[in-house]
Amino acid sequence: MTLTIQNSDKTSGTLYLALFDFAHLHSPDLSWDDMRDIRKLQHIISENDEAVELSIGQLNSGSICIRVFLDLNQNQQLDRSSLGLPLEPxxxxxxxxxxxxxxxxxxxxxxxxxxxNQHSITLKQKKQHGKRNKDL
Structure with a gap:
């Protein structure tokens, strides 16, 4: 399988990709912590990379999930807000x-x-809203 990661903000960092086996687990209450990963990859992305194409190799047919994040501060984890919202793409x-x-x-x-054989994922980052100037 070939996976194309769209990096439209052209942000640099380390891309972490995980594929998860979803067979026999179908449940709307399932969390990411309940998932069993079947493949993990890392790839360095530069600010010039608008898209990156990764070869995943052969996978068995069945239900799978894909989650990727771009580690901007190199701490090897997806940073989250106090509400649990992703702070990185x-x-x-x-x-x-x-x-x-x-x-x-x-x-x-x-x-x-x-x-x-082909799948595409777009990296997204929740936009930070600036504080309004209260000194009018």
Missing amino acids: VGFANNPSLAFGEPSPDEVCFELGPDD
Whole structure:
């Protein structure tokens, strides 16, 4: 499988990608901590990389989830706000909205068939809202 990661903000950092086996786990209450990863990759992204293409190799057909994040501060983890919202660029299979934070695994899993060779994920980062100037 080939995975294209869109980095439209052209932000540099270390990209962490994890594929998860979702077989036999279908549940809307499932959290990311409940998932068993089947493959992990790391890739350095420079600010010039608008898109990165990664070769995942052969995967068995079935239900899988993909989650990626761009580690901006090199601490090897996805930083989150006090509300649990991702503070670094993240992406998921099916490219869901991040309006309400990180989606559940159930929302981003898909059936990988024998001919599924191309998938694309767009990194998204919740925009930080500046504080309004109260000194008028």
